[in-house]
Amino acid sequence: xxxxxxxxxxxxxxxxxxxxxxxxxxxxxxxxxxxxxxxxxxxxxxxxxxxxxxxxxxxxxxxxxxxxxxxxxxxxxxxxxxxxxxxxxxxxxxxxxxxxxxxxxxxxxxxxxxxxxxxxxxxxxxxxxxxxxxxxxxxxxxxxxxxxxxxxxxxxxxxxxxxxxxxxxxxxxxxxxxxxxxxxxxxxxxxxxxxxxxxxxxxxxxxxxxxxxxxxxxxxxxxxxxxxxxxx
Amino acid sequence: xxxxxxxxxxxxxxxxxxxxxxxxxxxxxxxxxxxxxxxxxxxxxxxxxxxxxxxxxxxxxxxxxxxxxxxxxxxxxxxxxxxxxxxxxxxxxxxxxxxxxxxxxxxxxxxxxxxxxxxxxxxxxxxxxxxxxxxxxxxxxxxxxxxxxxxxxxxxxxxxxxxxxxxxxxxxxxxxxxxxxxxxxxx
Numbered sequence: 001x002x003x004x005x006x007x008x009x010x011x012x013x014x015x016x017x018x019x020x021x022x023x024x025x026x027x028x029x030x031x032x033x034x035x036x037x038x039x040x041x042x043x044x045x046x047x048x049x050x051x052x053x054x055x056x057x058x059x060x061x062x063x064x065x066x067x068x069x070x071x072x073x074x075x076x077x078x079x080x081x082x083x084x085x086x087x088x089x090x091x092x093x094x095x096x097x098x099x100x101x102x103x104x105x106x107x108x109x110x111x112x113x114x115x116x117x118x119x120x121x122x123x124x125x126x127x128x129x130x131x132x133x134x135x136x137x138x139x140x141x142x143x144x145x146x147x148x149x150x151x152x153x154x155x156x157x158x159x160x161x162x163x164x165x166x167x168x169x170x171x172x173x174x175x176x177x178x179x180x181x182x183x184x185x186x187x188x189x190x191x192x193x194x195x196x197x198x199x200x201x202x203x204x205x206x207x208x209x210x211x212x213x214x215x216x217x218x219x220x221x222x223x224x225x226x227x228x229x230x231x232x
Numbered sequence: 233x234x235x236x237x238x239x240x241x242x243x244x245x246x247x248x249x250x251x252x253x254x255x256x257x258x259x260x261x262x263x264x265x266x267x268x269x270x271x272x273x274x275x276x277x278x279x280x281x282x283x284x285x286x287x288x289x290x291x292x293x294x295x296x297x298x299x300x301x302x303x304x305x306x307x308x309x310x311x312x313x314x315x316x317x318x319x320x321x322x323x324x325x326x327x328x329x330x331x332x333x334x335x336x337x338x339x340x341x342x343x344x345x346x347x348x349x350x351x352x353x354x355x356x357x358x359x360x361x362x363x364x365x366x367x368x369x370x371x372x373x374x375x376x377x378x379x380x381x382x383x384x385x386x387x388x389x390x391x392x393x394x395x396x397x398x399x400x401x402x403x404x405x406x407x408x409x410x411x412x413x414x415x416x417x418x419x
Contacts, residue, residue: 004236011237015244023252058289058303058318071302075288075320079328080261082320085350087331089289089316091306099308102316104333106348109258116252125354125377127346129335131310135344137356139377175377184375186344186356 024149029118031146035170036178037198037220047128047219049090049103051201052212057102058089067211084109092128092219101130103219110141120144121173126219127186134188138197138219140181142171151206161208168202183221190223197221260351266324274385274411279347280322281332281406288318288331293338313338319406321347336361345371345389345408353378355410357387367391373412385412 037044053059053070060069062083063076077085085108094100103126110121126138146169155163172181176196185193198220205213267277281287290299292315298305305311317334330349336342345357359371371387373380393404 003233007233007236008240008243011240011242012244012247013240014237015241015246016248017244018241019245019248057306060288071300071304073300073302075300077320077331079320081263081327081329082331082350084258084260085331085348087288087318089318089333091308091311099306099310102311102314102335104316104318104335104346106331106333106346106354108260108348108350111256111258111260111351113257114252115257116249123350123353123378125346125348125356127333127335127344127356129314129337129344131313131337135335137346137354137375139354139375139381175381182377184356186358186374187340187342 023115024153026118029145035198035200035220036180037196037222042222045221045223046095047092047100047103047221048095048097049092049217049219051215051217053088056088056090059087061086066209082108092130101128101133103128107142112141115145118143118145119173120148128219129187132188134185134190136183136185136187136190136193136195136221138181138183138199139175140172140197140199141174142199143173144171147171147201147203151203155206155208162213163206164204166202166204168200170198170200172198172200180222193224195222195224262351263323263325263327263329265352270411274413277410277412278324279329279332279408279410280324280326281319281408282322283319283404283406286320286322286328288320290317291315321349321408342371343369345387347408349379353380355380355383357408357410359387359389373410380412382415383412384415385410387411 053067060074062078088105090103091099092101092103105126107122107124110123113121122142124140124142129135150167151163173179176182180196180198183195183197185191200218203215207213267275270276291305293313315336319332320328321330321332323329333346335344341361342358343361348354355376356374357371358374359369363369368388368390373385376383388409390407
């Protein structure tokens with residue numbers, strides 16, 4: 001009798017493991033290989049920023065996540081309604097690497113997350129202010145599933161609990177057509193403009209303890225042509 | 233015994249799939265939305281910020297004091313005229329329901345507020361820097377996401393000083409009274 005119970009238990013554990021392996025390599029999850037903005041003929045401007053919390057101007061969350069708040073002493077989001085939320089203030093750089101403005105990003109785990117469909121979703125909102133050009137609001141859902149598959153899980157599988165390499169992927173999955181983020185100009189020469197954007201992530205090193213060690217985010221924005229400088 | 237193992241294997245696969253399907257991985261804590269209907273139409277909702285208790289970050293142009301005091305503001309000239317403040321926001325009952333940022337530039341006629349309510353969505357509000365006769369500053373909802381995506385309307389922002397606050401510390405609260413109409417309703 002005991003050996004049957006052990007056999008059933010081992011079978012159960014193997015079943016769970018098998019399902020997780022299949023889930024992480026789910027062939028039915030569509031892989032987006034081409035940015036929706038790269039297929040259009042409109043001008044695109046690029047803004048990059050660091051996603052390493054200690055390199056941002058400020059980053060805070062509940063304090064119980066992998067990503068640690070920065071700088072020291074910043075207020076934490078411990079209340080139940082905001083404990084699944086991250087807040088980031090960061091310097092935005094243009095394509096030449098020059099400081100172009102400031103970005104504030106609020107992101108919260110989404111209740112629409114469904115790992116069976118390969119969706120680890122985050123609902124986020126950006127406010128970006130570019131002095132001399134204007135400001136805009138970005139609303140989007142981001143899917144971190146490709147990041148989990150390609151960086152997060154390999155980091156856990158590594159005996160050093162870290163991952164090094166080169167991974168880049170688009171995060172935006174809507175609400176705009178073709179999975180782009182919706183952008184609304186709210187100030188300066190961008191006021192009233194409706195635009196589209198794609199946020200992408202590029203990771204070179206990741207630690208399971210500290211999160212991203214070397215990584216950069218990028219907002220590609222389809223801007224009205226008179227707002228795009230020659231160097232964008 | 234092999235049969236038992238295979239039964240266990242199948243059960244393990246089905247149980248994991250069932251659990252992932254039935255149990256929500258993310259469950260945002262919600263507070264009741266305290267919304268009332270205005271006399272002449274629109275939904276009215278109030279948000280509050282207790283200052284300084286709810287302030288997360290503050291950087292004002294030309295001021296040396298930063299909050300938190302460990303904040304290292306970048307030295308780029310282009311960022312010096314920018315003011316940024318981050319807050320927690322509360323509903324009418326005083327419960328924290330989200331986070332907000334207030335951003336502006338020296339000389340600008342408006343201040344932009346980004347309100348983020350994790351369980352509901354975000355709203356971007358542009359508020360006039362000049363107060364009206366009753367002391368409130370008027371603003372407009374410029375854009376929103378999820379619950380606020382199809383809404384437009386106005387906001388009145390008022391600073392209410394708290395005289396009982398500690399000496400030397402500007403205490404009080406920021407009150408935001410929103411009056412939104414669904415764009416579908418307007419058609």
